[in-house]
Amino acid sequence: MGDVWKALADPTRRKILSLLKSHDMNAGEIAAEFNMTKPSISNHLNILKQADLVDAEKQGQNVVYSLRTSVLEDIMSMLSDLTKRGED
Amino acid sequence: MGDVWKALADPTRRKILSLLKSHDMNAGEIAAEFNMTKPSISNHLNILKQADLVDAEKQGQNVVYSLRTSVLEDIMSMLSDLTKRGED
């Protein structure tokens, strides 16, 4: 499984997640939001998928991406743990 | 200001934060927890400092590091936002 933290470290990937928040999008629609080639976006999507941050489902000739929140909850709980200082 | 997400992307740096959770530590004590040279740890500490994730205070010949949670709260709120889907 891919590294969630590394996946979140890139601003393009964080923006992709943020776009997917409101509604699912296919790869082309996502790419259109960036000033970047489709293969580059495809690479980012793959990293997000490996980190279990998105799901990909083929629909016809499109691939529709959707947000997966389970892993986000995990790292939020780890962060929340850090903020509860001294309790250890 | 340094990039918080990049700072959190490295496991060594996350472990440093986690160590600082229970109590402040000086650079040498931190370095002793890792199988890595002091300059390497010093570099990691600097990245954490630039990201405002730790504070550094010179005490005699030691430099004592402590956890700063304010930025963590910021990114937690961003993550929490992502998990609240569809509300956009």
Add this chain to the structure above:
DNA sequence: TAGTTAATTAGATAATTGTCTAAATAACTA
């Protein structure tokens, strides 16, 4: 079936990153 569209894979490359050793700085101590 041939052509078009959507997306990914392959391969190259420049930039960034994590680590090291050696040197420098700063503070304490005999």
Add this chain to the structure above:
DNA sequence: TAGTTATTTAGACAATTATCTAATTAACTA
């Protein structure tokens, strides 16, 4: 003051990363 200890800075290097172009795969359409 000379030596020791703690930490950082400097410089080098290998590995990883983000990006590109070109080629490939898969699905639809006339």
